[in-house]
Amino acid sequence: MPRFIEQTSYTPENVPLRESLFMVGNGHFGIRGSDEERRHARFRGTLINGFFEKSQIHYGEWAFGYAQHHETILNAFDAASIELTVNDKPLNFSSGLTQYRRRLNFDSGTLTREIQWSCPATPSSSEVSVEVKSLRMASFVRPTIALVRYEVRPNAKCEIRIDSLLDASIRNRPAKEGDPRVGTHIGPNPIVWETLLADEGNLRIAGTTRNSNLGIAAVVKHRVTLTRGASNAVELRPGFIPPSEFRSESIAHDEELMYRIGASCGEGDILLIEKFIAVVNGPGAKLQQLLNQAEEDALAALKDGADTLLAAQSEYLRTFWAGADIRIEGDAKMEEALRFNMFHLLESAGQDGATSLAAKGLSGEGYEGHYFWDTEIYALPFFIHTMPKIARTLVQFRINLLDKARQRAQELSLPGALFPWRTIDGEETSAYFPAGTAQFHIDADIAYGLLQYAYACGDVDIFLEGGAELLFETARLWMGLGFFNDRKEGKFCIPCVTGPDEYTALVDNNAYTNFMAQLNLQEAHRAALELKKSHPQEFQALAAKIGLNTAEVESWRKAADAMYIPSDKETGIIPQDDQWMDRPAMDLQHIPRERFPLLLHYHPLMIYRHRVLKQPDTVLAMILRHDSFSLAEKMRNFRYYEPLTTGDSSLSHCIQSVMAAESGEIEKAYAYFVKTARMDLDNLHGNSQDGVHIAAMAGSWISVVYGFAGMRSTKERISFTPHLPAAWKQLAFTILWRGSRIAAEFRHSITKYTLIEGNHVELEHEGKLYHLTRQTPIEIDERPRPRAWIFDLDGVITNTAVLHTRAWEQLAIELDLPFPPDTGDRVRGISRMAALKIVLGAHASEYDEKKLNELAERKNRIYKELIGQLSAQDILPGISDLLDSLRADGIPLVLASASQNAPEILERLGLRDRFYALVNPLEVRMPKPDPEIFLRAAELAECRIQDCIALEDAQAGIDAIRGAGMFSVGIGPSLKGCDIRFNDTSMLSREAIEAAFVSRVRTS
């Protein structure tokens, strides 16, 4: 199956968007996907990775330590444009265009276009139809080289003129109010062009930037061929004398260089022009060398020819797709989107260690070509598991900027290193520190990226090559930023930061930041100890260099151990920060659609003072530190934050998708996945014309691999817990893990793992460990089957409610109080103290707190006495048989009761040995309807959630079972939302339940 995206008609209104989508790039530069004919382009040009100009930031109100310079990636020139004239009429899409087809081909790594155009008749010539085929490529194999081919076939005699351009008059678009995400703040002419030369078939430019003092050189060499009929080809190369068939001219006009070719053609003739473009950048002081290099590279490309370049490109991409491709049977649209996204990631990622991956890649000028945390947290996983070499260069890029980060930390009176929130060359360029420099989490993100890379790729050398130093210096930052807070039991607190969710700023103890800082400190501590042992000399040298001693290393562990995390008792969630719960929720339902994204329509103070998210960050921390949270915690937090999340950030959707999948909410996960996967193809945020959303693109890979395939990795192991969307027949991809390549195929009925590189790998699937060898693929049956049964106690196994009522009644008698008949119902399911007050009625106020406690205690004693009287006779009808039948088949039974008296009750009923396990209610943080107790029960049964059946008699219990995603059996006439319901236990039927279970699986 060929991989590509295609455009089959020309629509002027989509031009800016398509220019982003059809970009061709190779990590070094990106050529916007404009049509060759300039008149039809909107924002054409070439973005060169890491090639930037800077300028002073002017502040309306300045303060100490503010970032000093804007930096902007430069749209330096346009070398791709070609103007076609037929009989002196320029090619114009607005009339006479009969065919238009473009394809960005991910296998060949080319953008090809085919058009058919009727050139109208003139007084001196008749109508001519021309077929134009063009091709554009940025070479992955030769990173300085681009190729443009432009081929014209007229259907009649005509005069053809081709103007091939190297246009250095291109400029970045200036910033304007209304959208802070797009536009540059630098001056109008950032590059001083020192060379602007056009000679026979050669176009050459070279210049330096005014402030950043960087040099850029581009050379275009042309090869022109005229083929008449089948064999009669005439060729022209630079420096050769043009054959008489051509008229050629080289023109330099200001900043526009042009090579003009004219020829008289007839039917069957083919006029082909090939542009071999070389782009070289480097220090401004070495401009002549850069130009020489570009000349040399262009000449070599010309000599080797287009076919050689194209063949190498295909070969490169064959390797890439062998490792990266994802196949989805049953969802072609998403498959296309994923491939498009992966191709753009490859096209945009710097591969030289001096450049990284900008927020918009190389496809547009949005965010000024800055590198953010997007690289480490969103894009790196894709490269780690498909192209580890690129992953290493991205990590190395940060290590190379450690000195600048140390300097920045000093400017902020902080120890260690502080990486810039946004940058090109390592200098902080964020002009709004509350959502810039205050995002200290960037340090932990970068450390996290390094660790992920090192562990998943098994590359421990990186620690000796600057990685350890980076870990140590980032750990130091946290020690300076945080403190042991006596007012929070000596916990390590980090005040006044901004987390990834920029709709909240300058808060204390942002949970994401603290979780990530904790990991940073832990891992720095661990790395120091390990390195000291494994490489004592290297460690000593490093310690001497940065002045590190044992006490400091130990302090990291202490801070990590004492790290404070906000908590909320009432909801059981982890509040985003210390201020979070004390700000009012924003009523998102009543905000009109057109006022999203909020950041473009509300003052920051309006946003900051409300509980509202641009993107989830606590939930993100739960993905990044997946093994530090129970599934119940993840579900609870995801469900809490989701309604407060606008998704105004394109970084939001994939996080939601992954966590929805892990929570078993597959449809929701899919809906979020669509938003991240087709963000750019469908221009979902309406701004892809300014460049594609690299993090969202990488997020689509994350949504599939981390979400639907449920991949996770720790230092030790890789694991999968698939959650396939219903419509998908199969999801298949390969994953690199420490040099081993695993091919994974997920179907609803079966999962198959094959080791295609490496000899042996340990792999966890749905909590179980497998040893995968080269010889033997593993196949795992995925069909849900009822493997464990989970029981509530009260109302399901026995009726303790009656005992409670009797205990209250006895207390009332003792106190000489009335006990109306409905009291039993009124006290059911509420706290002991609340029940007591109902029983006491108007007399409640006569008792002080102490006395009330005594009475509650008294009731409990009576209740316990009543429990002591329970026996097998008190087992509800039908239950004994059901338990016996299940037990006989060896099915594990688990009790999920919140009652601390449950063990004793089971004992008295004579049922204790029927149960495989009892959930300890003290280990359950939140009561039903939170699903926690049922999730814990499934864990005890060592059973997948989809293989559990749970029985409940209360609505809160049924809701908890549903929340957990389990099959629910309701006992009681008025319960809602059960998978199957019985009026009472005597009607329970194992067969009916199991039949319903199977039928639910089939229909879902």
Place this chain on the structure above:
Amino acid sequence: MPRFIEQTSYTPENVPLRESLFMVGNGHFGIRGSDEERRHARFRGTLINGFFEKSQIHYGEWAFGYAQHHETILNAFDAASIELTVNDKPLNFSSGLTQYRRRLNFDSGTLTREIQWSCPATPSSSEVSVEVKSLRMASFVRPTIALVRYEVRPNAKCEIRIDSLLDASIRNRPAKEGDPRVGTHIGPNPIVWETLLADEGNLRIAGTTRNSNLGIAAVVKHRVTLTRGASNAVELRPGFIPPSEFRSESIAHDEELMYRIGASCGEGDILLIEKFIAVVNGPGAKLQQLLNQAEEDALAALKDGADTLLAAQSEYLRTFWAGADIRIEGDAKMEEALRFNMFHLLESAGQDGATSLAAKGLSGEGYEGHYFWDTEIYALPFFIHTMPKIARTLVQFRINLLDKARQRAQELSLPGALFPWRTIDGEETSAYFPAGTAQFHIDADIAYGLLQYAYACGDVDIFLEGGAELLFETARLWMGLGFFNDRKEGKFCIPCVTGPDEYTALVDNNAYTNFMAQLNLQEAHRAALELKKSHPQEFQALAAKIGLNTAEVESWRKAADAMYIPSDKETGIIPQDDQWMDRPAMDLQHIPRERFPLLLHYHPLMIYRHRVLKQPDTVLAMILRHDSFSLAEKMRNFRYYEPLTTGDSSLSHCIQSVMAAESGEIEKAYAYFVKTARMDLDNLHGNSQDGVHIAAMAGSWISVVYGFAGMRSTKERISFTPHLPAAWKQLAFTILWRGSRIAAEFRHSITKYTLIEGNHVELEHEGKLYHLTRQTPIEIDERPRPRAWIFDLDGVITNTAVLHTRAWEQLAIELDLPFPPDTGDRVRGISRMAALKIVLGAHASEYDEKKLNELAERKNRIYKELIGQLSAQDILPGISDLLDSLRADGIPLVLASASQNAPEILERLGLRDRFYALVNPLEVRMPKPDPEIFLRAAELAECRIQDCIALEDAQAGIDAIRGAGMFSVGIGPSLKGCDIRFNDTSMLSREAIEAAFVSRVRTS
């Protein structure tokens, strides 16, 4: 005594500072105090109140709702300069200056200068000595008029030339990094000059600003007189033909207009030039009218002549000083400073309702001429009590901008009106919202100013003239900004604001803000109810205009009643905000002096994340809402915040001074007073060259009147509680209160109040009410005398410690535990539970919490039984006699014991009737050494603190007494810091105590 400041020599390095200090202004414009001779000026020019240019604010990173424009008061022109040439040598201070004396005279309202200069000999002339006398004045009576006189007396024959300038080439200094407080952001040529005309003796300019479209016109008319000998005077006026004695010329060169006069003079001749300057500004569209008006005003001034103008000026200031003057016997330097400050306040305050009082007055370009909250909170009290007309115009200024404030609230999605943090014309101009727009307290400050004005001046009409509308619309803002927080028991919380202390930003529930918002809401509610009753029609009309209903008015009261105020149990202070206590204190001791102010040397994030203040704001709230806090609370908070306060803001010192005085720390109060009073004269913040510190100037008045005289006012009453610095023999001033003028004279021995306007006023002095009538001054003896005695119980009256020991011992016996002999000492003065654990020793862990509580309860029962056995025999030796002796003299005795058993103990001892009052320990928030309990005791005795004697046997008690500022009697051999100490009660001597009391008073 004449009032003035003087400069008696010329020192070039002080020029920029003196230009600020010697400014002459009249609320309409201010002329910098540069020497007339331009070469010796640094930042000369004229600042015209409210005349400004605006320009787009450019943001490095823009966001919705950001302030759009910079505004800058314009330094529009220099009309004061005059160049003197003698025998073609220009007057030059650097050589030949034999005398230089300048005086800013507060009585005449003039700046006068006398210099003597030797003009060196030339080949064609011999040395000439000239005496130059100049005078400058900005007329208070004719606000458009300034006068400059320049008089030259040579001692020999010479050629004299005088160039009188109207120089429109003056520009504001541009902003630069390094200090955000100074410099303008607008472009280089803000005014387009349409008229630049010089004709015989008339200089005229008129122009409009580019963006703000405001017009300015200035006309200078000259009168020249040459007096030869005693009587022979020749005069020249504009339009007249110059007598032959003069050569005159009018020159217009670009933006510089000049009138040149030449004359041949001899010994005894006097050449005088007088400039009558008129400055008129208004809408740009009316430029011609402005110019006509200036022409007319200048002509009228010329006709009336200098003497008339000077006489009117003196008369105006006579009236001013009659109401405003402050006399301090024994501190001439502070008296001078106060008068200087008051004069500058008068010179700078807008008096037309269209202008207000800028942070730097009209003396310099600092803070761009913006109006802040300084006006309402710092300057208004001075005007209210001395010049109520000016106070009214300042209030009216805000009312006039209500529409713009409503619009701004809308931009922030808020109801009501939001006044700008900094502005000239009512538009928000703060380019850094976290320390700008986020200072929502500006609304409450403005409401507070209005209320202070209305109540103290008895001007209820202001409510009908926009005042009520302002109150209502500001109240509305709080309802939109805050919310009833279920998580804080339904309290009304205000999240995400910045208080006055800008070293903390974007916090929840800034205490200052919440206190002031509460008052705003309360008073809006009250005003609505009162107005509805008193002026039903007007109220209905207003309610209809702004859509107000009863429910909304009621909601204000509910929010005010439920207003949340942060609190801290441990320290008993009011934390500045919800985040305050959870941020680490900044270690100010270890910050080098040169790194203050912090804002110029540390990144905001470094400052924000620490507990550190630029200026105290919780303490300020306690001054503004003085009747809502006990003295103990004020002292506690003042003492807590003081060490954390940098005083980096010039608004800090007067707050500290007032609260130190109220806390009885007079020396400290004086030290802070010096900082605010001589801020500019001694250039204490090193930046007075950019303009004087208006708030600090007004702060010096506040320090004296609110601090040392202890004046406070409520809606009902004015009160005084003086605290004179030791060195001051007398402090005297007059105060306006609701149309009555009270002359107050404070001496250490006596206070005297005289009613000099009005018939009768109710006045509170040190907590006692006096009726002051026109006929009879009141004199109050201030000498401290021992009027009340305050006793601790345990160890002073009886030895309950023994009983506690016995109770513990008995418990130990009951538990069959050992009771070592030192146990009694070890359990003394600690909590019951801590004591119990000592008694239980190693066995403590055997008991659970419930059991521990039972044991503690048991011990208490034993103790109470022991109390029951107390009798008169248990009174400590010497106490009975002392109590009897005091009681016999009718001296009130108060018991200050933290023990809840105190009443019973006194009863058992038979001493209950000796005591006038017992402090209820439940009403005391913080234990000793906090002075609260003793302050409360003094209150119960209805006695001044300085008249109390307090007895204690514990060091914490002695510290509490000293903290309260009382006379302390220590009982015990090792106590430190007592005023008098006895080894035990048997040695107590009333005579010795009273003698020591008297001697302390004498030496203090």
